[in-house]
Amino acid sequence: MQASQDTKPRWERRKDARPQELLAAALHQFVERGYAATRLEDVARQAGVSKGTLYLYFTNKEELFKAVVRANIVATIGAAEQAAAAFDGASAELLATVLMTWWTEICATPLAGITKLMLAEGNNFPELAQFYNEEVVARGSSLITRILARGIERGEFRPLDTVVMTQVLVAPVMMLMMWTHSYMPTCDMPAIAPQAFMETFIATTLRGLKAD
Amino acid sequence: MQASQDTKPRWERRKDARPQELLAAALHQFVERGYAATRLEDVARQAGVSKGTLYLYFTNKEELFKAVVRANIVATIGAAEQAAAAFDGASAELLATVLMTWWTEICATPLAGITKLMLAEGNNFPELAQFYNEEVVARGSSLITRILARGIERGEFRPLDTVVMTQVLVAPVMMLMMWTHSYMPTCDMPAIAPQAFMETFIATTLRGLKAD
């Protein structure tokens, strides 16, 4: 319990790392199995602690899941919001940056599995769906919508319905995440190449948005 | 339960109708809840029978699910295969017909929920995934691939990699089904208009395929 300057005994450093380890294990299991099928015992085992310990840090399964989302996705969105607010250059560049950040930080990482999970199981867990909507979907969408508005306002983008355009931008990427985390890649169909998909998608979209 | 002029005793009409009623109820529940979360008791209740009755018609949950797929999706694919084999006109028309059939018979009906379910839970039920791959994905993909080859052979379509092109055709539609059956439509984001999506998609694609 006593604070100390880096000279902490190993078990204490351990204690500080615990939540991180638990969240990492939980992310892995949720992505691997889905929400309902994830057993907290497996999460605990993977983190090297007992099942009971999990409950010292997280009230229940639902809160554990929310914490995973907060620690990873929400944090990333927050950072993006701040970066966007501070950004001073061309809106096209800003948009490209935000989309590529989404790609590199989330889509191309195991975190994409969370998006797939929400699409897949959201109906069965309304509370989770609502949480995810508020903390992730709404904030993320709104960030993009605001960038679009900024571009239009500054005469960089053609005038268009920013909300609809946000959808047009968001949907394909979500679908790509879904796809890469379903069993489909395993099956006979030759794989979709996500990297190429994203690059083409962003390039095309920015061209289409350009004023004149 | 409704009276009818059928000469059979009500009891026997019942027996004939049972499998249909059970399959309908099962489809509804599977689409509503997903595979794992569907309780057979709920399926039975919705069909107006007891739990045990289900087992008179279907060996277990897995077979029930397969039966739902066979009775609906596989049957539709079979019909499409036959129609395609008998078709004599332009390949573009054939392709458009097959895609629109897919749309009207499956995507635009509750059956789309089955596709979503497989994408969502296929990883957790490998046996189901294999079945679905063989009976649905492989057959469906192969049908489209053959139509593309037919078009190229007849000089109607530009020469292209038919397998990759099949993916390009299939993936967006599967994604659309996924989307319409996730909780996302419920959320703040304005809905995607599937009908418009499909029409645009087909028109664009056919234009892109045309030779010259």
Added chain:
Amino acid sequence: MQASQDTKPRWERRKDARPQELLAAALHQFVERGYAATRLEDVARQAGVSKGTLYLYFTNKEELFKAVVRANIVATIGAAEQAAAAFDGASAELLATVLMTWWTEICATPLAGITKLMLAEGNNFPELAQFYNEEVVARGSSLITRILARGIERGEFRPLDTVVMTQVLVAPVMMLMMWTHSYMPTCDMPAIAPQAFMETFIATTLRGLKAD
């Protein structure tokens, strides 16, 4: 099922034969699986009738079992009792005859499986055990006891405790039946030869009983 010269219409002959067919099927299943593990549906199927039909002839599983015992074992005991009552010769011959009848009619037939079944499951079905005791064990034992008494009375057998001697006679044979119907014969141990066992057993016993 085969035609015959019987004047009755086929379905009516069928009706008369039904109980026999059902009892035969039930015997087969009970011996094969044991009492608890026998499913009435299998009995019905083997007899070529529906499950419901079984209940037209037998109130329930228990009564079906009792009927099997009555139709086979009890009937045999009854015949033996009458034969014994009518018999006029040497007690040793009578005893040998009774034991050999037991052997040929029961031990060496599938009926031995019923004895095994009672030994194996009697504890779980007290009502059945009591029935079997009264109708089979008590009557059978008492028949042998009376033969022993007759032999002693007529000076043919040494005086001895007839009840204990009955046990000595009965137990090994029951054991033999048990043995031949357990899974043990399947296992590595070389098989016991029941025929030789019985012949030796009877010969030895009669020698041992002889007066002087």
Added chain:
Amino acid sequence: MQASQDTKPRWERRKDARPQELLAAALHQFVERGYAATRLEDVARQAGVSKGTLYLYFTNKEELFKAVVRANIVATIGAAEQAAAAFDGASAELLATVLMTWWTEICATPLAGITKLMLAEGNNFPELAQFYNEEVVARGSSLITRILARGIERGEFRPLDTVVMTQVLVAPVMMLMMWTHSYMPTCDMPAIAPQAFMETFIATTLRGLKAD
């Protein structure tokens, strides 16, 4: 639940004792009811725990049964094997010791009920039958066969077929166990006296085996 001087907290003592308590309860239930008819809930209740607790210690019913056999019968056989290997005296004495150990450790205890159970239900549970054959029947038989061979080799026993003789030795004892655990002892027939049976059996057999 009883207080004790053990320094461990009651809770931990409990944990150590649990498997034993569960095995004891399981043995009791299996012997009482047979394998199929034993409900795991009853085992749990008798051990004073809930259904779920059982599954903390044993994967499923089958493994629970195997554990009962291992902890009791297999262990006893192992001890007998070692004792036999270390034994240095007359083969007749060794054989008598082994048979009497079998008697006192198993036949005369509730464990005999396991033998009865296997004879009674082995046919319905092939996996269990195989396990029991390998771990108990084969090892036990082989132990006796080796003792017979030792006696013959050392000129103590008449030359004879050791495998057949093993059967002659084993069968009656198994039958005795069967008998004492069937409902038969409850019935009208005067009881077999197992103790006397075994003593006579061993004495007679050893006499018969003696060379010259």
Added chain:
DNA sequence: AATGAATGAGGATTCATTCAT
């Protein structure tokens, strides 16, 4: 803070028995 033993509600499946036809 950490443990891990214990719980018990919940769901898939089986089968003796009933009953409308």
Added chain:
DNA sequence: TATGAATGAATCCTCATTCAT
């Protein structure tokens, strides 16, 4: 008589959650 569809109680097993230590 005969059918066979329907029932529902019974049982195995799982897993989120609790709590004594």
